[in-house]
Amino acid sequence: MKTYNREHFLSAIDQALSIFFKSLLPLILVMISQFSQSFFSLKNILIKASVFIGLIILSFTFSIIKWFNKKYSIDSKKVILDEGIFISKHREIPFNKIQTINISQTIKQRLFSLASIKIDTGNSSTTGSEISIIMEKSKAQLFKDRISKLEKDDNTLNKTNKLSYNSENELRISNKELITTALTKGAWFSGIAIIFATYRLLDDYFNNIIVDIINNIAKYVEGIYSNTMSLQKAIFFIVSILFLYLIFSFVVAILKTFIKFYGFILKREGKNIIISYGLFEKKNYSITVSKISAIYIKQNSLRQLTGFGEMKIESVGYGDEAGENSILFPIANLKKQQFIIKKFLPEFYFEDTIIKVPTRSLKRFILRNLLFSAIPTIILTINFNYGYFSLLLIPIFILKGFKEYKNSGIAKNKTLIYISSKGFKKQISIIPIKRIQSIKISQNYFQKRAQLFNYMVSIQGNNLGTNIKVRNLSGELMDTFRYGIF
Incomplete structure (x- = not known):
């Protein structure tokens, strides 16, 4: 006969308190919405107290029954779990x-x-x-x-x-590596998030303080345009703000990284x-x-x-x-x-030579990215007064296409396949061939003319499956990566 064990009893208490506090706020809001002169009468106070006590009893009763019904065991081959209140569940792994x-x-x-x-x-x-x-x-x-x-x-x-x-x-x-992790992960975004959250909080509770600060900054900035402030001071002011913001962002990023990966x-x-x-x-x-x-x-x-x-x-x-x-x-x-x-x-461990995409694929990477930028750029330019500033996106998309070209490559040996892809967020994937579920080769009309193809492998992941893709490989490799995998 198998010996079953239960979770620690504190898990039931923790769950009961969690259920109670999650139900408490909606209950308070309902009571406040029914506020009247008789709200603090003895009868109403007793009713509300009864509701709160009932909620506590229900939370603890449900959690304790759930805790009592949840049992686990292990034998020489598997883990066994029984649980459920209204529907009993038996699981063996x-x-x-x-x-x-x-x-x-x-x-x-x-x-x-x-x-x-x-x-x-x-x-x-x-x-x-x-x-x-x-x-x-x-x-x-x-x-x-x-x-x-x-x-x-x-x-x-x-x-x-x-x-x-x-x-x-x-x-x-090491601590040095933790700091490097923080400083190279886009630390300024941490600063933006914290500042935005702080602003929303202050905007709700200290609106007058916010208004005063904004007015003071506005007066300070007006001094730049009214020539009451020298150009040197103006530049110093702007640089100081940016510098303080970066320092703040880096400090936040370092703290978050240390807390997470310490x-x-x-x-x-x-x-x-x-x-x-x-x-x-x-x-x-x-x-x-x-x-x-x-x-x-x-x-x-x-x-x-x-x-x-x-x-x-x-x-x-x-x-x-x-x-x-x-x-x-x-x-x-x-x-x-x-x-x-x-x-x-x-x-x-992979040490074979990586086969990069051919030079003729460069224009395809760039053109593909330009097509994605063309539509929003045209719409913004036609419909907005300053929409032409969106033209500044074009060099960014060209650079993205160039980075994709530089980063893309593929290789394989008897047990592994190596894929490098993407532009501003480069990803190198090393995949055991035995873990590949399927491969897909695709070509459009223009790729066929240029003797290029796209290659994708599917592996089992957390979201049903994960697809890893590299674009514009040389057509000479097609047979190697089509027939040499399975």
Whole structure:
């Protein structure tokens, strides 16, 4: 007979309080809408008190029944979960079907030494984690270790790897790398978001203060045009504002990055990759290497100039919930990217020559981007007085097309396919051929004349499937990438 366990009882109390407070605000609004002279009469006070007490009782009753009915167990082959109040649900997940095992801690859970353990199999019909259980942190780690120990992976992707892994195969992020992550991620957008949110708050509660500040700035700026201020002072004023804004944005970005990725650790334990990070909300992920569908190296424009990139992985169940990020390592230059892949994921190490798109494809990349910019530019120019300023977008779209041309390329060996694509947001994808679900080759009339084609591979991802596409490859490669995959 199987031994079943329940979640920690505090999870029921937490859920009850959450239900109560979510229901409280609408209830208060309804009561306020019925305000009258008799609102504070003894009868009304007793009725409202009864409603609040009833809401508390219902919240706790529902949560406790749900907690009591939710039971879990593990045997030598699978994880078992029974739950449900009105409809009983029984779920069994064999170990060899598990994609990820994640342990995370919210701030509230850390106060009571609790943790959430989440298990995913890659079932695309399920949103969020398929099994989520709250228990003591020490028990959660033992639960995870027991599953990892008993799991038997019948996938052959790992069998080519003869390396032994030990505790030295661990990589931690440095404070310098965290700062680099923040400064190269488009920090000014963080400043815009904070300033906008602060403005909305101040606009609601301190409107007079806002008006005074705006009037003072207006008078200050008027001094520029009335020649009461020297040109030198005017330039100093504008530069100072921009400088303070950038400083503010960078500080916000650095704080957000430290809170999110503080204590980031990447390590390899046998056939699993272990990733943990977080200052206030601790996250711990265990991903079976054989079930990783792809490694991505992503670079925005600034990171393309500096040579840094963000490393991510595609694995069903990792990064599929709010607040999660399918990160492998937050920031790394080219040398470190190769080091991380070679040391922790040698199954994905790729060192063959990349075949770039041919020179004749350049005009197609540029023309395609110009077509996207032409329609809005024409509409704005015709309908608005200053619409001709939209013509300034044309050089940006030309540059985007050129960047796509420079970044696009493809290569493959016996086990991997390598695709580089996109312009201002460059993405390098390294995909095990065994993880590819389908390929698609397409050509329009003009591409046929230029002997070019588009190539797309589909892999299993969190959103039913993920498509990775590269445009305008040389027609000479078509047969190689059509018949040489499956």
